[in-house]
């Protein structure tokens with residue numbers, strides 16, 4: 001079962017209620033929330049106040065993706081803001097096991113993401129503890145970049161080891177790249193510009209499932 005996770009990074013920030021309606025009306029299951037600190041990645045997006053504000057307006061599953069240097073210090077704040085899943089980067093400065101344990105202690109699902117330059121095998125020992133793996137198919141920091149096919153063998157390798165683990169892919173997703181990701185074994189497709197830039201977002205979401 002494929003899940004679609006529109007990335008709020010590409011939404012119209014002056015009309016977030018309307019953009020949330022677009023996501024629900026399109027039948028997307030998750031909302032992907034990219035948090036950037038200007039240190040782990042060379043961009044700053046939004047944080048706790050925005051997430052806790054929009055939490056009051058939707059029941060969508062909040063898939064919070066922390067592109068920040070010290071996720072362990074902030075997972076509690078994002079859990080309290082209304083995250084359902086919290087994904088942090090393997091390349092961050094926080095200990096992966098301690099961060100997963102803290103997310104679970106807060107009652108949330110725990111995910112880890114890897115950047116394009118990080119091999120999949122660093123995640124193998126952590127797979128039994130994880131609820132989600134997020135494979136970046138662009139360098140994190142900005143929407144609208146071209147899909148990197150180097151993500152595909154990583155998805156395949158993790159799928160072989162963890163047949164039931166949700167595998168998400170993020171960056172450059174459109175109807176063509178979504179098909180490659182589904183074939184490789186991904187089941188959560190994050191789409192920013194392809195979804196929010198579409199004249200018919202429902203048709204765009206449907207095209208990612210086919």
Ligand SMILES: O=C(CO)[C@H](O)[C@H](O)COP(=O)(O)O
Pocket residue numbers: 007009010032034138139140141142143144145170171172173190191192193194
């Ligand atoms: O994490 C991200 C950037 O760091 C975005 O979620 C990702 O790039 C999605 O945007 P697009 O679909 O436009 O490529």
